Amino acid sequence: SAQAAERVTLFAAASLTDAVDALAERYMRDHDVEVVPVYAASSTLARQIANGAPAAVYLSANERWMDWLDAQEGITLSHRHDVLSNRLALIAPRDSDLEDFTPDETASIAERLGEGRLALGNPEHVPAGIYAKQALTSLGQWMSLAPRLARADNVRSALALVERGEAPLGVVYASDAQASDKVKTLGLFPDASHEPIIYPMALIGDAPSDAAKSLADWLDGRQAAAIFQRFGFASVAAEDAS
Amino acid sequence: MLTPLEWEALSLSLRVSGVAVAAILLPGLGMAYVLARFDFPGKTLLDGIVHLPLVLPPVVVGYLLLVSLGRQGTLGQWLHETLGVSLPFTWQGAALAGAVMAFPLLVRAVRLSLESVDRKLEEAARTLGASRWKTFLTVTLPLILPGILTGGVLAFARSLSEFGATITFASNIPGETRTLPLALYSLVQTPGKEAAAARLCVISVIVALIALVASEWLARRARRRLEGRHA
Amino acid sequence: MLTPLEWEALSLSLRVSGVAVAAILLPGLGMAYVLARFDFPGKTLLDGIVHLPLVLPPVVVGYLLLVSLGRQGTLGQWLHETLGVSLPFTWQGAALAGAVMAFPLLVRAVRLSLESVDRKLEEAARTLGASRWKTFLTVTLPLILPGILTGGVLAFARSLSEFGATITFASNIPGETRTLPLALYSLVQTPGKEAAAARLCVISVIVALIALVASEWLARRARRRLEGRHA
Amino acid sequence: MLEAKVSQRLGDFTLDTSLAVPAEGVTALFGRSGSGKSSLIRLIAGLGVPDSGSIRLGDTWLVDTQRRRWVPPHRRQLGVVFQEARLFPHYSVRGNLRYGMPRAARADFDDLVELLGIGHLLSRTPGLLSGGEARRVAIGRALLSRPRMLLMDEPLTGLDGVRKQELLHYIRRLARDTGVPILFVSHDTREIGALADRVALIEEGRVMASGPVDEMFARLDLGPRTGHFEASSLLEARIVAHDEALCLTRLALPGMPEGEMLSVARLEGRVGDAVRLRLRARDVGVTSTRTPPMPDVDCLPATLREIGDETHGPFVEVMLDVGGQALRARLTREAVSQMGLHTGQALQARLRSVTISRHDVIVM
Amino acid sequence: MLEAKVSQRLGDFTLDTSLAVPAEGVTALFGRSGSGKSSLIRLIAGLGVPDSGSIRLGDTWLVDTQRRRWVPPHRRQLGVVFQEARLFPHYSVRGNLRYGMPRAARADFDDLVELLGIGHLLSRTPGLLSGGEARRVAIGRALLSRPRMLLMDEPLTGLDGVRKQELLHYIRRLARDTGVPILFVSHDTREIGALADRVALIEEGRVMASGPVDEMFARLDLGPRTGHFEASSLLEARIVAHDEALCLTRLALPGMPEGEMLSVARLEGRVGDAVRLRLRARDVGVTSTRTPPMPDVDCLPATLREIGDETHGPFVEVMLDVGGQALRARLTREAVSQMGLHTGQALQARLRSVTISRHDVIVM
Numbered sequence A: 001s002a003q004a005a006e007r008v009t010l011f012a013a014a015s016l017t018d019a020v021d022a023l024a025e026r027y028m029r030d031h032d033v034e035v036v037p038v039y040a041a042s043s044t045l046a047r048q049i050a051n052g053a054p055a056a057v058y059l060s061a062n063e064r065w066m067d068w069l070d071a072q073e074g075i076t077l078s079h080r081h082d083v084l085s086n087r088l089a090l091i092a093p094r095d096s097d098l099e100d101f102t103p104d105e106t107a108s109i110a111e112r113l114g115e116g117r118l119a120l121g122n123p124e125h126v127p128a129g130i131y132a133k134q135a136l137t138s139l140g141q142w143m144s145l146a147p148r149l150a151r152a153d154n155v156r157s158a159l160a161l162v163e164r165g166e167a168p169l170g171v172v173y174a175s176d177a178q179a180s181d182k183v184k185t186l187g188l189f190p191d192a193s194h195e196p197i198i199y200p201m202a203l204i205g206d207a208p209s210d211a212a213k214s215l216a217d218w219l220d221g222r223q224a225a226a227i228f229q230r231f232g233f234a235s236v237a238a239e240d241a242s
Numbered sequence B, C: 001m002l003t004p005l006e007w008e009a010l011s012l013s014l015r016v017s018g019v020a021v022a023a024i025l026l027p028g029l030g031m032a033y034v035l036a037r038f039d040f041p042g043k044t045l046l047d048g049i050v051h052l053p054l055v056l057p058p059v060v061v062g063y064l065l066l067v068s069l070g071r072q073g074t075l076g077q078w079l080h081e082t083l084g085v086s087l088p089f090t091w092q093g094a095a096l097a098g099a100v101m102a103f104p105l106l107v108r109a110v111r112l113s114l115e116s117v118d119r120k121l122e123e124a125a126r127t128l129g130a131s132r133w134k135t136f137l138t139v140t141l142p143l144i145l146p147g148i149l150t151g152g153v154l155a156f157a158r159s160l161s162e163f164g165a166t167i168t169f170a171s172n173i174p175g176e177t178r179t180l181p182l183a184l185y186s187l188v189q190t191p192g193k194e195a196a197a198a199r200l201c202v203i204s205v206i207v208a209l210i211a212l213v214a215s216e217w218l219a220r221r222a223r224r225r226l227e228g229r230h231a
Numbered sequence D, E: 001m002l003e004a005k006v007s008q009r010l011g012d013f014t015l016d017t018s019l020a021v022p023a024e025g026v027t028a029l030f031g032r033s034g035s036g037k038s039s040l041i042r043l044i045a046g047l048g049v050p051d052s053g054s055i056r057l058g059d060t061w062l063v064d065t066q067r068r069r070w071v072p073p074h075r076r077q078l079g080v081v082f083q084e085a086r087l088f089p090h091y092s093v094r095g096n097l098r099y100g101m102p103r104a105a106r107a108d109f110d111d112l113v114e115l116l117g118i119g120h121l122l123s124r125t126p127g128l129l130s131g132g133e134a135r136r137v138a139i140g141r142a143l144l145s146r147p148r149m150l151l152m153d154e155p156l157t158g159l160d161g162v163r164k165q166e167l168l169h170y171i172r173r174l175a176r177d178t179g180v181p182i183l184f185v186s187h188d189t190r191e192i193g194a195l196a197d198r199v200a201l202i203e204e205g206r207v208m209a210s211g212p213v214d215e216m217f218a219r220l221d222l223g224p225r226t227g228h229f230e231a232s233s234l235l236e237a238r239i240v241a242h243d244e245a246l247c248l249t250r251l252a253l254p255g256m257p258e259g260e261m262l263s264v265a266r267l268e269g270r271v272g273d274a275v276r277l278r279l280r281a282r283d284v285g286v287t288s289t290r291t292p293p294m295p296d297v298d299c300l301p302a303t304l305r306e307i308g309d310e311t312h313g314p315f316v317e318v319m320l321d322v323g324g325q326a327l328r329a330r331l332t333r334e335a336v337s338q339m340g341l342h343t344g345q346a347l348q349a350r351l352r353s354v355t356i357s358r359h360d361v362i363v364m
């Protein structure tokens, strides 16, 4: 009964691709609704929504673009809340000789970098890069690392640099690190070293459809949380509930 | 052989690129003709505008398209209100993005061909009673066919590989605007999907190769007629 | 007038694009000559390979470059071990990315020009004692100058706007590989930086326009010599 | 009637001239290389705009810079044979021939193709035609466009003798039968002699002189330019008999005594038809008396009207009156003085049949 | 000495012939349009490879398909004037002229430029030259490349009479003075008569006949090919006197009785110089006896060698022997039968001075 099914268009940050794909599949198995996930950079999605894109739900990888969207004229957001959280991981190629360690004030990343570069999302605009910069700054390592970064235009590109061995180290989301079997996680950055990594979600429009609402609700639920967890994310709602 | 997803992306890409090339063919010819044959104030400016999509990163072009043709853009508003047409987030929008990016390549190739056309042949046609228009259709056009084919293939290939402008302007909507490069992007974004990404790569290459071979064949036929010792 | 950041991006872009175009000029000419003048088994394949960067999304091209020329790539390892050259993360790598993306455009334009060269003039040169090589330099080359200029401008513009392959292969390192498009992209992706982005847009456009006008001027000069009633 | 009065600067060269081409017959444009012949043809054809001046064809103003009129080339209905063949490389020979061909000209297609000897080339691509083949196709293409006037820029170069003669004949017949006036550029005085009714002499961008071809050829002041050598006269005559066995046609000239006849190679016309004869001055001699008959020399009683410049050069041209018609003869100065020629003298004009080519006789 | 024995298929056309060009003098390649002249020139120049055969220039094998030899065109040192001008559009006229010019030819530059009358065009771009101007530049370019041999494909088309004469003269002198052999294609029997020592007649891709130009012109069987109306003979003669008063030059033919002379318009040469004379068959008549002297008719004692086809057409060509040289005369069939001509008969050849143009006489 696919053709009778209602469509819900879910605009999701590209870094959520595999997780949201799995969620959508699962959701559609139980509900008579067609979920259409659309992936791009959060910034791109926000701009498109501001320009009338047919999005019912927006799942952003950072709060800045959600805020920006909220401020746009003619755009009404509802049900805005945080869905997921994530952590920052320091990764290395799987066959790297480096020992696991927790990046903190004492453990110098620059030393372990050797001649190579540290891959991360461009801290100017890629959320993962922004968090990474915060973390490195608060750990007092930013100054020494800044000239030795390999800035990618998204997290996955940074991941790819490490996977290919171009960069001996990289900073990506824990979820990315978990998804790739070509890298190993050396350690997670302390939660306190950066702003919480939050994925906010909101319904778009003055009168969000019931289908959109129930999808949003479902995403907050346990079923979704389990799936998110499988992909390395933590469900905010689930944490709250527990 | 192809998964439904691949099939969807492929057929969409073919539709989008085909429409894009078809849509710019006539304007491209006209623009090339104007740039090759006339001198007027502001010609350099026009030339610059034509080249613009080539000079800017595709994402920026897409952004400019979104800003002007989106709901907030004046042009977009006007289009929506008068014609009921809304281009962003539709396959027509993806075709537009491809068309805009491919336009300068088409114009340049056709123009280059036009500039090497022997004007003496056009003169001969005029004295045989052919109007400017008939001369263009019966003499100029056949003579620049190699240029049109080259331009067409470049345009087709360019619009087949168009990513930045498309994802920014038309978004990445499955079945509507998720062309081969966008599908490829989604796969590349997903760790462990390298094999699937490679498949899409190969599909793109095969499609482009087929277009290339077809155009070479046509160009060769056209050229064989033109070749020889005497003009 | 320009901020230091803009200045850095601009001068880097000029260097990268200039080197890219300079580097492909000779190989592009050679490839165009081979494709235009010779028939051999595998020609279609070669033609396809030349077009490849045009057909694939730039990010994919960048990824392929990374795979082959990166530290783990066989070619990259060889380069690194024998020549001590490492291309990723360097401006030379950015130039390589631009060159690869621009190559098919250059080849195509030159080839189109070559195919419209009057072979009878080359024959005349041969009977006047010019070797194949001298004939190429003194007759063919001047006659295809418009095509070289067109191809050069397309290549320059393309490599000036190159984003996807560059950021994937050479990353976005300020002062090393952060060319205009990369800087522009960062700004576009940051809320509230629209004005700064617009400035970079304008800078890119002006640079490209200058290149365009210069090439037009040269082409016009070349063409004026060639024009006329009699061959 | 075409009247052109135009001036145009082309680099260092200035075309500034007037030219009149009568509504009938063939006018030759004769002049040295670089004198502006092709440039003038371009202006008439509408492929350039004069800086000032006007061109009128019959009642139509093709160009008038003062009144800002300009008829585009395709509406001028002028057939142009260019100095280069200018065939369309992307059409077959047949396609080239048909390019400007109106429905009405279809009937002529086969005949013309045969005449031009290009039947076996029809489906060929022009690229690989030989020089002469290409030229013939170009001529055919212009002729088949059924123009109001033909402009031919050295159309017969590159053609071999036989074909050239055939084409000369055809073009002349065309001019006569269809009444299409022809302006043609030629360097070849023989060609002009065989084809043209009038000659316009162009020099450094100006038409210096123009007039009937025999007058122009005869004008001693133009001698060095026109090639004195081809000077000739035109005579009216009538067919009085055909000698089928000997392949000869006997012609009588008006005002001549019964029995005085000229013999020429067998003509197509019928007994009684009028013909026009072109006799080159150099082929006409005189004797003071009717010498014993020589087998292939025809004599015509004549009166000496005028003796040309007797003081220069080896040859003297004299004007004879044969039954009221003017006949030019050329003699050595030596002969003139030996014979003591004087105006009013009764003479015999002598002429050998073999010197009159088929192309010198036109059956009217 | 050039010897070519080649065959090549070109579409439907097959070139399959042998040609020998002597190491000295001018050889004309004469044939109808499409007979393969240009194709043969291309093979000799190295612009095509024969399917089989060989070409030898002096001691050098330019091509030999059996021994798989092939000298590329630029090493053949052949100067080619193509049927089309083929000027380089991106060089000035000067640049074109200098393109293949070796240092040694610099001294000739100015003279040649003046002869060709292209001095005022030197800094022009070839694109806008007139047809004749372009051709002259093309000739100059080939001549200045100092070739071992010149191949000229209808080089003189599009040139006006005066310039053509000058060039004919120059090319002759070039061939004689520098010893560069010349192979040139021409349709024009007058041109060939004035320039060539030998003629090769090509038809449908084969050289049908070749030989000294006077023999070839004299061969009655080649009549229809060599251009009937202009058929002529070439005679060697010697200047015996100039008559300054009458502007005449008297010529004596070898083997003629003392006092038998031909008068022609005053020549440039000195007494004793050898000249070559072209006499058109149609200008030569015969009488059986020496008729009373007529003031401007020269008579030469002759023997009738051969009578052409007597059964067709109005005219018959006969071959006379004047002091050992062949002289062609044309008579009406009527005259032949009336006079009862038969071979071996002693006759008088009759000729009027006015029919010999200045261009028919070349001082050697």
Ligand SMILES: Nc1ncnc2c1ncn2[C@@H]1O[C@H](COP(=O)(O)OP(=O)(O)OP(=O)(O)O)[C@@H](O)[C@H]1O
Binding pocket: D010, D011, D012, D013, D031, D032, D033, D034, D035, D036, D037, D038, D039, D040, D083, E128, E129, E130, E131, E132, E133, E158
């Ligand atoms: N556009 C132009 N610019 C400069 N000079 C020109 C231009 N067009 C023609 N000329 C010159 O004007 C003169 C006349 O050229 P035109 O082609 O009319 O000569 P023509 O009489 O046809 O000579 P030919 O018999 O050699 O063909 C030539 O010297 C030519 O070089």
Ligand SMILES: Nc1ncnc2c1ncn2[C@@H]1O[C@H](COP(=O)(O)OP(=O)(O)OP(=O)(O)O)[C@@H](O)[C@H]1O
Binding pocket: D128, D129, D130, D131, D132, D133, D158, E010, E011, E012, E013, E031, E032, E033, E034, E035, E036, E037, E038, E039, E040, E083
């Ligand atoms: N590559 C080719 N393919 C097919 N036919 C050809 C080719 N080259 C020449 N021909 C034909 O061969 C014949 C001889 O051509 P060529 O150019 O040698 O003639 P030509 O004797 O120079 O004639 P012209 O006096 O007209 O220049 C022509 O009928 C021509 O059409």
Ligand SMILES: [Mg+2]
Binding pocket: D037, D038, D039, D083, D153, E130, E131, E132
């Ligand atoms: Mg001309």
Ligand SMILES: [Mg+2]
Binding pocket: D130, D131, D132, E037, E038, E039, E083, E153
């Ligand atoms: Mg030829």
